[in-house]
Amino acid sequence: MSTPSYLSRDRHGAYVFRITIPKSLRPLFAGKLCIRKSLTTYNRREAARLAIALAAEYLNGFEMLVENKEIKAVKESLKKIEGQMFRNGSRLKAKRVIKDELFEKLVARLRSACPEAGIAQIEQTVKNEDLDIVLEVLADLTGDSELANHFDREISKLNKEIKELELTESILQHNYSEARLVRQDDARSPNLNSISSTNESVFLSKPITQIVETYLEHKRGNNAKLGRGVVNGLDHSIKDFIFICGDLKANEVTPEIARTFRDDLLRMPKYRSKGELKGCTKNDLLSKSWDESQLLTPTTVAERLRYITEMFKWLVRVYGLARNPFIELKVASAARGYNVFSIVDLNHLYASELYSPDSTYFQSKRTNASYWWLCLVAMYTGARAGELNQLELKRDIKSENGIHYFHLQEDSVSVKSKAAFRRVPIHSKLIEIGILEYFEKLKKAGMKRVFEGFALRDVASKSMSAYFQRYRERNFPAWIGDKKVLHSFRTTFINQVLHGKSKIATHHLQEVVGHEPSQLKSTSDYVRGAPIERLKEVVEAVTFDGLDIDHLKGGWKALMFK
Template identity: 25%
Template structure:
């Protein structure tokens, strides 16, 4: 009878097993494991031989490849080589049974710790998986501590620098390696940058990316909002240079962001004190949606600052909580305008007839939009998108016909509630000549009631079902941001809210 191959064995129950000896040079990589032994799950010698030959070919091919790398010792094992070898590790032991339970699933923190350890092993030994010599263990622990502030994906680039700094510190004797802080080579040109300059740097990168069609560099509304956020971030960090912000400073910025008050203005020059932006009164705090958007903006700026080596503090090291739904009398019912607010709005040069010297033109919507909003309660976009055909008689009374178009239609009109309605035109608007203005637009064959000065802003990312831009963007920009349309006692930040009430 032909003898069984040396790699084939049988237990006392008649089941065949595969066995192969691990080459001596590879045992250190596999924690001293001497052989591979695994069940072939059969008592048929013919089938066992067939399966064993497949295992032999597989294992010997991997062993030969790794041995060749180790003997040449050029660049050590690559990550792919090490992963290929480690795929065999679960089979380098007897089959699992009740007395030999499976290895528990590692947590994210344990996985990250293992990744960090392996990168240091690669740096100190030249290959993944090689045991770190005893004399280098102290260096490995120091590198683990110094690299804690960096992401695992950054370690391959930063670890050699940290190792060199450790060696330099030992040679010069200027500082002990154990006391060496994490290294941040700050560009001198950025040493005094606040978060506002970090935002400006990111904006310039966005502008340089001509392939990108969205984002703050391409949309005025997004740009203005992010610029305002950048000013507030700078105030919440007490106008400090980013490279001087400690972990406690970052945490304080996130915590105080939850307590910002409505209407507070942040200035870089002159610097606004942080306390001027904060309140402990829930009724005066910014709504939860805007607050959460601002917190996310801080996280983006912190991440960008880290890419510039201005800070080593990571977002996941901080306690960052988003604000849950926040309601107040102001957010539920809206804040009504006071008599001085109304007086300020309607006493501007638009209604007094004396434009400033630097104004060479005016648009009809400047005059009519606040008046129509006052007498109808319609929203800004509902008024801005009106066609001349939307002014018509209903049962003998002139009315506004607020009606939506098909969302897929060209430059579609939309109504927030989705319900069309007819609103009678107030007699005061008729006295002021509104119907005559409508007739003049019709005679000029104008489709849009306020086509002079207002244009349709296409939706972002090609979405047409819910266009937040529409016809109101230019109107919102003028009434919210232009200081010239009001007199010195006006409140331009309240104008758009007025138009929406």
């Protein structure tokens, strides 16, 4: 592919922006023929994006100088932006009113179904605005899970629309501020040599809350499929930084401030915006002594720092920030260490109330077939919860050479890494229990996803993980201290293959579970694309000797479409 116009390379290989000055304007630039500016990047795609933006800026400046239209253009731009801000603000206000009314309807419906003795508890739950708990209680009290799902869908839709309008509002405010800065200086002719440096200086003096919106626009421009997990991760990181350090300007953040942020974050409790901790100040939280289990994990803190570090790298590269204050920060991270399920654990699980047709839990209107299949599919595939919850019947259930498999494709699911796009054969034990028949019944009923019983939110794994956590607390509280969670099924699957009787090549196991080559100590010449028969051998190596689940055959049928 040819190099885009305005781009060249310097002797070190970095891209340089170059634009020719119109002949009539050269006297204003000391006779120069062109303007050159280093883009400080070796990435062609990034350089092309920056060059296009700079070219538009300089060409517009040339035109203003030639035709003397700068003042008029700025005034028209301000007027246009003001109109856009008014219309966007009206829509945002209307959406917030609709959300408040919908939430009031939800609360009214919940209180009407609640026994008198539980009203105080319900009011406290609503006050804390924990939507998941509110919807769960509503479904339990009314026996109508569809009503709860209706409220969930409507509120989630409104939250998404409000988030988009708030983003638009922030961008418009940024554009309006830029236009006003130009208008204040409109009596003078623009010096095009200083256009970029002036904008960079102004941008770096903005608060981080304004900078982050521009950064997200940059990320979306380079990645049309930017996942909600990335957006939410950056949002949590910025909120934590502002809570601890304040909404500082980007050029005010020093390495000392960055270290303070890291050290204080390691002393912060989880869920500081919920329950009794809601409304506490930074000093309130730091003054208390917390158990290690109550604190944010080193892994979470490292993740927060990673998001902020990447944003400041972008500021250094694109806007000329002097240095990245977060670049050398490290967090001593402890391994997450999810424990595996023993055969005794699994036998107890599949003898518990979810798998006992005579139990009140099984017969509850809220219990559905998705709940019933979750642990079994996770155990025999090693897939992540977020991957399972996004599986669709027509798109992701396939067959090759008589082998049925889940096809996790780039267009199918939002996954952790590129290695997670893969084929996972369906274990013979799942087929024996009746999973293929389950798929057919879902298709005939017009269902789209394999696990329709779980809500699919911004974080795909959230509803599944929350359900398993509640079931664990209800039936197996000892597992909490043992660190046995839904993700432990994945750890158990990998351990079964690694320590089983069958000798499975490590890179084939990697392909099935979606690990990067660096994980599980793979060789450097690792290549994907093993035949489906070879992947089937990996899955079938999971045998769970001593596990008795023969009684589960067809047990899911009583839970279909309750």
